[in-house]
Amino acid sequence: MRGLAFDIAHFLAGGMVLVSFMLLYQDRVYALLNIFALHALVLALAVGWQAHTQEAPHLYITAAVALIFKAIVIPVVLRRIVQQLGIHRTLEVVGGVGRDMLAGTGLVALSILVMLPVTQGADPLAREDLAFALAVVLLGLLLMVNRHNAISLVIGFMSLENGLILAAAGARGMPLAVEISVAFSILIALIVIGVFLFRIRERFDSVDMQAMDAFREGRRK
């Protein structure tokens, strides 16, 4: 599959690695959320292109899920959570952005070193996609590990999952790609709710809805 189709797929996969680097570079929460929306958008484009070239219509559903859920819904929800719970707006990076970028480059080199010799004899596009997908997963893990903030934990996990979806889409004929992505999305929703509940408990010392009812604004006793 040489030619323009290969180039576009390679370009979109590499674009995801580039956006993962941009995620590492951010030091403000809102910018992080915007770049994550871009990450999900590029994922949707990449999966959509795979659906087109592989002629696998079920991947269009995966692309649509990524676009609607991850590029639009989750960033909006997280932005509201940040505003309402008053979470710290700047992200403290453990060790500095420079070290993260260096580590990120090393991780990309590592994933290439691991993936390319292992997949000898496979289709070159799939090999490169797998290498890039592993790189995105590792960069997502780096994001989770090196930040003090809960929001970055969630974003890191989601970008890790985007990498897994990229890998699943790139392998031709992989079954249950749609089901996997839906399952991961539900998992993400649960994690976000968990973060929400944790903060509520911290704030109000209980998650009992009845007890908190008393604090609702505008309610007359």
Next chain:
Amino acid sequence: MSLPLLLILLMILLAVGGYGIAAARQPGGSRRVYGATLVICVILLLLALARLLAGQGVQTLILPFGLPWLGAYFQLDALSAFFLVVVNLGGAIASLFALGYGQHERSPERVLPFFPAFLAGMNLVLVAGDAFSFLFAWEFMSISSWALVMAHHQESANARAGYLYLVMAFFGTLTLLLAFGLLAGADGGYTFGAMRAHVVSPGLAALVLVLALLGAGSKAGVVPLHVWLPLAHPAAPSHVSALMSGVMTKVAVYGFIRIVFDLLGEPVAWWWGGVVLALGGVTALLGVLYALMQHDLKRLLAYHTVENIGIIFIGLGLALAFQANLMYASAALALTAALFHVLNHSLFKSLLFLGSGAVLTATGERDMEHLGGLIRPMPWTALAFLIGAAAISALPPLNGFVSEWLTFQAILISPELPQWMLKFLVPAVGALLALSAALAATCFVKAFGITFLGRPRSPVAAQARETDLYSLTAMFILAGLCLLAGILPGLVVDGLSAAVGQLNGSALLPVQRSQPWLTLVPVTDVKSTYNGLLMLLFIGVSGFTAAWLIHRLASGRVRRGPAWDCGFPEPSPMTQYTAGSFAQPIRRVFGSILFQARERVVMPPPGDLRPARLEVEIHDPIWERGYVPVVNAVVAVSSRFNYLQYLTIRRYLGLVFGALVVLLLGMVLWR
């Protein structure tokens, strides 16, 4: 024909050293000694040049003294001839400089006998043809330079430097001895010819590489064995520092090349190149970062030598990797880049050290924080130092740029290498090289700017005077050579081709003399080319055109006034930037990780009239984590065994008896 003549000249040099003991007491003695070394070095230089340009081929000579069954072998081939050119050029220029500088020497009896001996030792290493002559000459070189380092031993810093130097030199010689032993094998053929013929198994060959890297690398200044260099090189008198930094380190590089490329034969494994390459890259970056933290001019230059040795080893590592993969044309390029940098570094580092020697004579200060504004009382020294600083920062059209360009071209052809680790290592090392080149320019803007520009920061700087004519001539000869090597690089590459061909199995770069306009064409002219002469012409023509146009069109008036300084002119020269403040952004970016550099402001309590102080704390990670534990371990172990000094007679006899019994038992068991 030339080898016996060379040895005779070296004998004469040793005799001059002997004469130096007496000459130290006579009034014109130092002039005579340095004049003699100048003449001898020039003759040696011409001999070596003739030999280098004559092409390949080896001359050998066997003398009857030395070990009884061996004799002393000497050889002169193209590689030795090239390094002889480097050594004797440096020696001649240093002697010329010392004709003027030596007048200010406080204790000439400690310098004059050992300087010719040092030169003789270096030359002997280069023509040695068997392991014993080599090691004997190596030790002779180390000891004579140690004596020169200890010339001003009254200062405790110098004494400590000399002690550390001796320990590291001992370590280096030990590893080289082991390396030669492995190369000779069980049969014990110690001549270089026998070692070439003897085939070493791959595991032992790797061990020889590591030992050669440790031994030659410690003398050259490869990280982490570089710690003696910034202490010892500044401690010696300036012309000796120039020789130690510019020339003796190259003798160490010669040792490495001789053992690994010549005696060891074909590289057996590709990872040899990878190790040398990685070590070279790390050395280059660490060297320049250390240099940026210094405010002593000579220490800065010594650390910078470490960086340039790193660049040379990058070239050598690439050559090893290419040779292991049988890519001989690329290896020729890498070797040419490394050898060209050897020549370039000896030129500009000697120039810079001689310049700092001139500054030291004029002001008595090495610390940049007390200098400044020297460009007005010492304009010629400043110009020569500027040319040296521009050359070392790899600015076209000078020579530093050419060898960096060649090294980059060698890195650019390395994607052909098949091994994966090399595929990742080479771009990473390329990034390290680019980073250290950019940092080197920063370092020399700092060195030249703080020392020579601005306003004088202390009275000694304000009262400096220009140095004597000999020193200036020496510096300007080197500056001129830097410029020539930059605009006629093709001639230098052609001159090197004999040495490269000897190491590389006769694969060479295309002949540069015949290229149009004397362009440098390393591979073919479809790929990259560079023309230094045209660059100089272009820059010169555009500069003069601009100047002419400006002076036609613009007003020519000039008025002097106080500096504007945004409307807040400060009379005190202490408000201008110091060396530490210039390096502060770099220290913050790079130093906070590597050197744990911390800045602290110590504020006195209110009511106290003392000023606030800014303190900068820098740790040397290699010294603190590498050497100090080793030293402590050695001290701890030897303290434990100290009781052996105080045993009774009965115990001593018991020890002897016990050793005898153990050896007899061993004989029984082994049988």
Next chain:
Amino acid sequence: MALMADYLVQGCQMALMLLLAPLLTGWIRWVKARLLRRRGPSILQPYRDLLKLLRKEVVLADSASWLFRVAPYLIFSALWVGASLVPTFASGLPFSWAADLIAIVALLGTARFFLALAGLDVGTSFGGIGSSREMMIASLAEPAMLMMVFTLSLLAGTTELSSVARFMSTADVGLRVSLALSLLALIMVAIAENARIPVDNPATHLELTMVHEAMVLEYSGRHLALIELSSSLKLLLYFSLIGCIFAPWGMATAGSTPGAYLYGTAIYMAKLALGGFLLALFETSIAKMRVFRVDEFLGAALMLGLLGALLLFVSRGL
């Protein structure tokens, strides 16, 4: 005869660069002003500023040395030679083989070396601020640019700019991630080196926020005119570099008809106008970074360049 024509074209390129540089600066300032809803100075204002400066008297500080007076000429000639070597309306000009991309980067380094020295020369603290910050920025920007050069030369097989431009205009290139990474790295380096927002504000009057301006604070008269012209030339050099590598279409090859050269010149000026507009738009939409965030910015550029080179090194083996 053809040789003479080629040399004439090279001379025309040198003159063109000199004449276009202030125009580009004027265009960018005009677009910025319009975006900020001001009328702004006319596009030809930089020419008038230069002529005014040339007529004025030079006021030299008492502590300035000969280096201070010579430096503007050295900086200007290094930058002018560098700018003339970048193919703009035609590739393959006679002296393009004398210097490749690495030499052009080194020429930029020469200009910067002498500018930093000139900043230190008078012995004021502001000159020191400018020089030390400029060299810190350069110590990260130059390696990023060299990494970009590596990536390009791996693709094109050479570092010589005319060959690179010709290679990039063919279809063999394909859409590669490494090129996107290199383009991003080059743009980040160009912003840093030309003292543009977000790295440095070219129009600031606050000395503590200056990098480039602080080094030239003591210059006046014809020296200042040369320095201003040099910085315009540098901006033009970077634009031409980005244009000839990443948008190389429309360039004439050496030895074409004068019509082809004119067409190439028109395309080149259109590229400059578009690039200037985009730069002005970008500068108006973001704020300046604090100084110690600049090294993270440039470190990111270096990493992107390294990543691009790494990906190419690796994909050669596939």
